[in-house]
Amino acid sequence: MQTQQLDIENITVDTRLQTRNSLCAATIDEYAESFDALPPVRVMQCMVGDEALLYLIDGFHRIEAAKRLGRTTMHCYLFLGSYDDACWEAAAANREHGLRRTNADKQRALALALSVKQDASLREIADHCGVSHMMVKRWVDDHSSVDESDVAVEAVQETAQVADEDTVETRMQSASNRIEVVAEKITAAQLAVAQMENDPLCRFANQSGAANDLKNALSAVRFGLPHMVCPMCNGNGCDQCDLYGWLTKSRSTLLPKQFRTANRF
Numbered sequence: 001m002q003t004q005q006l007d008i009e010n011i012t013v014d015t016r017l018q019t020r021n022s023l024c025a026a027t028i029d030e031y032a033e034s035f036d037a038l039p040p041v042r043v044m045q046c047m048v049g050d051e052a053l054l055y056l057i058d059g060f061h062r063i064e065a066a067k068r069l070g071r072t073t074m075h076c077y078l079f080l081g082s083y084d085d086a087c088w089e090a091a092a093a094n095r096e097h098g099l100r101r102t103n104a105d106k107q108r109a110l111a112l113a114l115s116v117k118q119d120a121s122l123r124e125i126a127d128h129c130g131v132s133h134m135m136v137k138r139w140v141d142d143h144s145s146v147d148e149s150d151v152a153v154e155a156v157q158e159t160a161q162v163a164d165e166d167t168v169e170t171r172m173q174s175a176s177n178r179i180e181v182v183a184e185k186i187t188a189a190q191l192a193v194a195q196m197e198n199d200p201l202c203r204f205a206n207q208s209g210a211a212n213d214l215k216n217a218l219s220a221v222r223f224g225l226p227h228m229v230c231p232m233c234n235g236n237g238c239d240q241c242d243l244y245g246w247l248t249k250s251r252s253t254l255l256p257k258q259f260r261t262a263n264r265f
C-alpha cells in the first residue's frame with residue numbers, strides 16, 4: 001500500500017480513537033530517537049458535514065514523537081471511511097505491534113469496537129481487537145446493565161425546546177450535538193486524569209479507577225447518540241421509537257432485519 005506525506009497539523013488526534021489508556025513518555029522518547037525507522041501511521045479521512053477530516057487511527061505515540069522532533073509532515077497510510085469505520089479500525093490498533101497493551105488498553109479497544117458494532121459476534125470482536133473471547137464476554141456482561149434510554153430521554157427533552165425547524169433530522173442533530181458536548185467534557189476529564197500520573201501531589205489518587213469510570217461514562221453517554229430515523233414510522237413517531245422518530249444504535253438492533261440499514265443518520 002502506498003503511503004502519503006501528510007501535514008501533521010491537518011491530522012486530528014481524537015482521544016476517543018486512542019485505545020491507549022495513556023501515552024508513555026519513555027516510548028515517545030524512544031520513537032523520537034529512531035523516528036525514520038518507524039512504520040507509517042494510519043489515518044482515516046472522514047466526511048464530517050462538508051468537511052473532510054483526517055483522523056489518526058493508529059500511531060498516537062509516533063505522532064507525538066514527530067511533533068517533538070519538530071516535523072511538519074509524516075508518512076501515513078490513508079484510508080477513506082466513516083467515523084464509525086475509524087472507531088472500528090482504531091480498535092484493532094496495536095494488536096500486533098508497538099508498546100505492549102495493558103488490560104486497560106484492551107478494554108478501551110473493546111469499548112470502541114462495541115460502540116460501533118453491537119451486532120458483531122463476541123468472536124468477531126475478540127479477533128478484531130486481538131483479545132480473548134472471555135475478556136469480551138466479561139466486558140459485555142459487566143456493561144449490559146447500562147440503560148441508554150435515560151440518556152436518550154434527556155436528549156429528547158433538550159431537543160424538544162428547539163421549536164423552529166422541528167423535523168426528525170434537526171431533533172437528531174440537536175440530540176447528537178448535546179451528547180457530543182457532554183462527551184467532550186468527559187474527554188477533557190480523561191486528559192486531566194491522565195496528567196495526574198507523574199504528579200506527586202496526586203500520588204494517593206486512584207488514577208486508574210477514575211480513568212476506568214470516565215471511560216465507562218463516555219461509552220454510556222455515547223450509547224444515546226441518534227443512529228437512524230425510525231424506519232417503522234419514517235420519523236413520525238411510533239411505539240418502536242417511543243414517539244421520538246429516531247433510534248439509537250442499540251435500539252435499532254431490535255428492529256426486524258430488513259429495516260436495520262435504512263435511513264442511517
Ligand SMILES: [Zn+2]
Pocket residue numbers: 230231232233234235236237238239240241242243245246
Ligand atoms: Zn417510529
